[in-house]
Amino acid sequence: MHRPASTIVEHSFFRRVDARTKLALSLAASLVVALPLPSVALCVTAYGALVVAGGLTAPAWRNVRRLRLVLSALFLLDWYWVGLSFAVLITLRLLVLSVAFTVLIATTTRDDMRRALEQLGLPRRVAFAFATALATLSLLEAEWRGILEAQRARGLTLAAAPGVTWRQSFRFAHDLVPFVVPAVVLTTQRAWSLTETAAMRGIEAPRVGSGPSPKLAPLDGAILAAVGALNLLLFAIG
Amino acid sequence: MSTDAAHTTATDKPPAHRFSTFELVLLALFAALIVAANVAFKLPLKMPGHSGLVWMALLVTAAAIVGKPGSVAIVGVFSGGIAALTGMGDKGALNTFLSYTAAGVGVEVVRLATGSLTRPLACAAAGLAGNVTKLGVKTGLDLWVGIPAGFVVLGRMYPLLTYAVFGLVGGYLGFLVVDGLRRAGFFVYLAEKR
Numbered sequence: 001m002h003r004p005a006s007t008i009v010e011h012s013f014f015r016r017v018d019a020r021t022k023l024a025l026s027l028a029a030s031l032v033v034a035l036p037l038p039s040v041a042l043c044v045t046a047y048g049a050l051v052v053a054g055g056l057t058a059p060a061w062r063n064v065r066r067l068r069l070v071l072s073a074l075f076l077l078d079w080y081w082v083g084l085s086f087a088v089l090i091t092l093r094l095l096v097l098s099v100a101f102t103v104l105i106a107t108t109t110r111d112d113m114r115r116a117l118e119q120l121g122l123p124r125r126v127a128f129a130f131a132t133a134l135a136t137l138s139l140l141e142a143e144w145r146g147i148l149e150a151q152r153a154r155g156l157t158l159a160a161a162p163g164v165t166w167r168q169s170f171r172f173a174h175d176l177v178p179f180v181v182p183a184v185v186l187t188t189q190r191a192w193s194l195t196e197t198a199a200m201r202g203i204e205a206p207r208v209g210s211g212p213s214p215k216l217a218p219l220d221g222a223i224l225a226a227v228g229a230l231n232l233l234l235f236a237i238g
Numbered sequence: 239m240s241t242d243a244a245h246t247t248a249t250d251k252p253p254a255h256r257f258s259t260f261e262l263v264l265l266a267l268f269a270a271l272i273v274a275a276n277v278a279f280k281l282p283l284k285m286p287g288h289s290g291l292v293w294m295a296l297l298v299t300a301a302a303i304v305g306k307p308g309s310v311a312i313v314g315v316f317s318g319g320i321a322a323l324t325g326m327g328d329k330g331a332l333n334t335f336l337s338y339t340a341a342g343v344g345v346e347v348v349r350l351a352t353g354s355l356t357r358p359l360a361c362a363a364a365g366l367a368g369n370v371t372k373l374g375v376k377t378g379l380d381l382w383v384g385i386p387a388g389f390v391v392l393g394r395m396y397p398l399l400t401y402a403v404f405g406l407v408g409g410y411l412g413f414l415v416v417d418g419l420r421r422a423g424f425f426v427y428l429a430e431k432r
Contacts, residue, residue, distance in 0.1 A: 007325075030332050033383055066328040077389065093383045094329070101331030105323060113323065125259050133266035134320055140267070140274035148279065158282060169403065173291075173411040179279070180292060180415045184299055185424065187271050191264035192431055204259055 007106070012054040014107040019116035021220040022104040025050075028227045029100040032234055037089045039234040044092050046230060051102060059106040060099045067098050110134045119214045128203055132194055140187070147182050257312075260432070261304045268300040269316030272338075273326065287369055287401035290341075291408040294365035297345040298412025299419075301355050301364070303428065310349060314342015333379050337372045344371030345409075358413045365409020366402055373401045 009015070014022060032043040051060050064071075071091055078087035108116075114131035118124060156178055198204075216224070257265070275292045301310045318338035321327060327334030348355075348364035355361050373394065380390045419425065 026331070030330075063325075063328075063330065070328075074385065074389075078386070082386065090384055097332060097379075097383065098328070098330040101322065105325055105331060108323075110323075125262055129259075129262040129266035130316055130319060132263060133270040133316060134323065136267060137270045137274055137320065137324065140270050141278040144271075144274055144278035169407050170410060173407050173414060176291065176295070176411050177414045177418055180295055180299075180411065181418050181422075183271060183275075184296075184303075184415060184419065187267045188264060188303070188424075188428065191260060191267045194267075195260040195263050198259060198263070 007059070008109055009054075009056055009059065009106045012056055012107050014054045014056070014103055016217075016219060017107070017223060018216055018220045019104065019108045019112045020120060021216065021223050022108060023116065024224060025227050026101040026104045028231045029096055031231065033093045033096055035234055036238065037085060037092070039237065040089060040092045040096065043230075043234060044096060047096070047100070051099070054103065054107070056102055056106050060102045063098045063102060064095060067094065071095070125203060128198060132198075136190065136194075139190075140183075143186055144183060147179055147186075150182075151178055257304070257306065257309070258432075261306070261309070262312075265300060265304060265309055265312045266316050268296055269313045270320055272296050272313070272317045273320045273324065276321075276326065285400045285404070286397040287373065287404045290365070290369035290372070290401060290404040291411060293341060294345065294368050294405055294408030295411035295415055297342060297368055298355050298361045298364055298409055299415050301345065301349050302412075302416040302419075303425075305354065307350060308346065310346040311339075311342050314339045314346070317342065329376075329379070333376065336379065337375045340375040341368040341372040344368035347371075355412070355416075358410055361413035361416075362406045362409040365407070365412060366405040369401045369405025369408065370398070373397060 029043060029047050032040060035043075051057060071094060074094070075087045075091050078090050110131055113134075114127050117127045117130065122130075156175075158172075158175055158179075272293050275296070276289050279292055281288055281291065297310050297313060300313045318335040321338050322331035322335040325331075327337070345364045345368040348360065348367045352360040352363070355364055377390055377394050381387060
């Protein structure tokens with residue numbers, strides 16, 4: 001599984017924050033990328049403080065570490081060709097973009113996300129389909145691996161490259177067919193059984209009751225107000 | 239009683255342009271299949287854009303199975319959401335979401351332009367459009383961040399070529415997959431299930 005449940009940072013105070021608020025916070029941080037150095041630096045400081053206060057340093061650092069080579073190379077190139085302040089600006093902007101959604105991703109479970117999507121107006125069936133796909137991701141990964149193993153056991157292997165000529169490239173596509181067709185068939189069968197289960201549980205029936213409450217807690221209100229004020233200020237000073 | 243039942247069936251049946259629950263779940267699972275393929279189905283290639291081979295094939299297949307306008311774009315949006323939420327991609331969730339979505343939108347545009355993805359050339363063109371649109375969004379985001387256009391253009395010239403080739407071959411693979419499914423009676427089976 002790509003992202004086990006244990007990667008959710010349970011001790012963070014962001015676990016008590018509504019997913020919609022965290023989505024707004026992440027989007028607001030991403031928008032600041034368009035602004036000049038002082039605003040980006042202020043945003044990095046404010047967002048960094050939130051990440052540290054929320055105990056999310058480890059997941060944020062993981063994101064930064066994956067980008068370290070690109071960041072270093074770009075910093076040196078920008079510094080050499082343009083200047084130091086420009087190199088700092090680009091590095092900070094890329095940093096903001098890469099960690100902006102850490103707060104949302106590291107502290108939001110699939111159920112929280114599904115509920116938030118419904119509260120944001122996504123139809124219940126669409127939210128259900130999305131949550132189902134998220135939940136079956138690890139199964140599908142296992143199925144891909146199973147198909148690979150099974151076809152290898154039958155003697156089917158893939159060439160190291162699609163080839164330099166068009167003929168070789170299209171031959172490579174032919175070689176991939178026995179790997180993709182079983183995946184499509186298995187996925188369709190799974191979709192059918194999931195739909196039947198969902199129908200039995202009343203996914204297509206009219207909703208009984210008012211559904212998830214769209215109201216935000218005072219903590220969410222405070223965070224949204226602070227984020228809104230900061231973004232307005234940053235965009236005002238440009 | 240029978241009149242009531244007929245009336246209920248007629249009114250509850252979604253209009254042709256709307257997606258049934260099965261179609262939505264199927265499209266969402268295709269989206270997850272794309273994300274899972276990017277993790278589990280690694281091809282022995284060391285060239286940028288090679289993930290587009292299976293990716294574009296699955297998008298073209300999704301278009302063939304759910305032949306309604308918007309279906310491939312939905313797969314793109316779902317796969318973007320799943321990939322972003324599972325922490326895939328190294329340039330942040332926004333980049334991941336937009337590039338996955340762009341791939342779906344690229345294929346969708348060609349599907350809408352050609353009417354349907356039944357011919358090998360149309361499938362290959364859809365794959366090309368999907369993979370190159372993905373690269374285009376990544377490039378656009380690099381420019382938005384402020385990376386000098388010269389660096390971006392120089393850095394993306396070789397990837398543009400490989401993305402285009404892998405997109406073309408991926409789209410053609412999609413055609414082969416759909417053709418294989420058709421020969422195996424998959425679409426007849428699906429129609430009976432529906």
